[in-house]
Amino acid sequence: MTTLDHWGGTSRYADLDGAVHYVDFGGDGPPVVLVHGLGGSHLNWCLLAPHLVEHHRVLAVDLAGFGLTHPEGRGTTVPANARLLDQFLAEVVGEPVALVGNSMGGMISILHAARRPDSVTALALLDPAVPLPLGTRVDPQVAAAFAIYAVPGLGRRFLERSRRGVSTRRQVKRVLNLVCANAKSVPEEVVLASMSLLEQRAEIPGLDEAFLTAARSVVWTGATSRRYHTAMSRVKAPVYLVHGDRDRLVPVTSARAVARRNPSWRYEEFAGVGHVPQLEIPDVIGGRLVDWLARD
Template identity: 55%
Template sequence: MTGGRGISRWGGASRFVDLDGPVHYVDFGGKPTGPVMVLVHGLGGSHLNWALLAPLLAADARVLAVDLLGFGLSHPQGRSTTVQANARMLDRFVQEVIGGPMILVGNSMGGMVSILQAVRHPGTVVGLVLIDPALPPAVGARPELAITAAFAGFAVPVLGRWALARERRQRSPRQQVHRLLQLCCVDPSAVPEELVAASAELLEQRSRVRGLDAAFLTAARSLLALGARRSATWATIDAIRVPVLHLHGAQDRLVPAAIAAYAAQRHPEWTVEVIPGVGHVPQLEVPGPTAGRILTWLAGTAYPEGDTHR
């Protein structure tokens, strides 16, 4: 069952659904006769990652943004936070909240979660939009050395917990948000101050919840494991049987744009677009052009009549 939690400052209704514990999502409403789109954030993200994009998509679609387990307001409460566990949670969310086929929009880790849903439960997904998805690395394409070192630290539980605790000691929530934006964006100033403040407020709220560091590290290690099993993970990706739009920031420091080129070569049936001058989160840096690309692709993609409508 679902429970209300008022209207978010971004125009959507903030709600919870019980999926072996509370799972938070924001229903942005939208066009009643349009396709249903579910937005899935990346590692360390939340529904706020979609605050700028979702209202633009809602002009032509019904739009919801879910907080993965261990992130946003979906506190783990004893539940696993791996990519695989979040894929299982997403399937329950789709079955119990959406109740029919939809289009998944996934950024970074959320892209991989969305891929698993499309492959394991093909009847629920009629299209995928992958925004800088955390796909296995292409040959010769690696993140910057400092980023590689940071993720290597996450793979060691004691070191990872120490690094996260040190970050909180040394930086205020607002400083943590600015540091993350500097990592993910080419132009962090493109993100509105109101959204920065909301993100800092959410970090402050989450700092009082036990177990979130372990939840983050568990998710990070599971994502690293999928990347390490390159052949097996690409075999899963190859099993996608729905239309795919892959958008990628040309200056992504976390997931190099060379991965988009490799994906286009491996899957010429996909629509792959590299966005110049943008980093890992185009939906935050350039929400207007990102929405335009998605809606143009959506308008030009053929679906069976009624498949994406509630």
């Protein structure tokens, strides 16, 4: 057990058919569970969680293959991690929760809320992975990367080559430059913690394949849009959809289309923000979530 000193979180493990890592940020009140995206971890929430703990008990789970939850033979697809989230909520939290999901974590949270409506009191989606409307322009770098991920063997070689001779700081900065509209807004302590996590994960076998499997599953789930939209329509809890207008991974047009399809959802768009608003404007997002959860 370790403490995330800067942010008041305690690192814990639960035995859910294998060790699952999560961070307990403490706090009093109704529980909130934070679900990270593709390639992410509990660290994606370290700036947001302190804004929530005065009103909620806050937990951030590492999905299988990410953060400190090793794959260990477990599936890392979207459905597999949706099952892991279901088990985590049932066995670790033990009561209905507000889910906050980013990117792939938003997708997983939608599927869980549709399948287990009694376990979710509210659903906040921060730049969730959602279907692309026809004619949407995709960022060329993102499109090229996911095309490579889709090819067996090629994806693994691409990931290995991308790390070769590259410092951990540079690797972290490269990701932040992709997911943030302004990577310089992310504090140095987050960069250092991310570097440390990257070093811890460097010797764990199977992580590249876990990532690639998850990436392909995200694309497939988004591509089967009719089924995915049906799941969205089955969510009974109040939904707050947030999106940055400079998101390179999930274009803002996708969020706008989803908001139009689900007029009962609250939709808010942030100018000059990328794919991870919880890291870019954590104080703003924290305030919005606390106010919204108090009403809903």
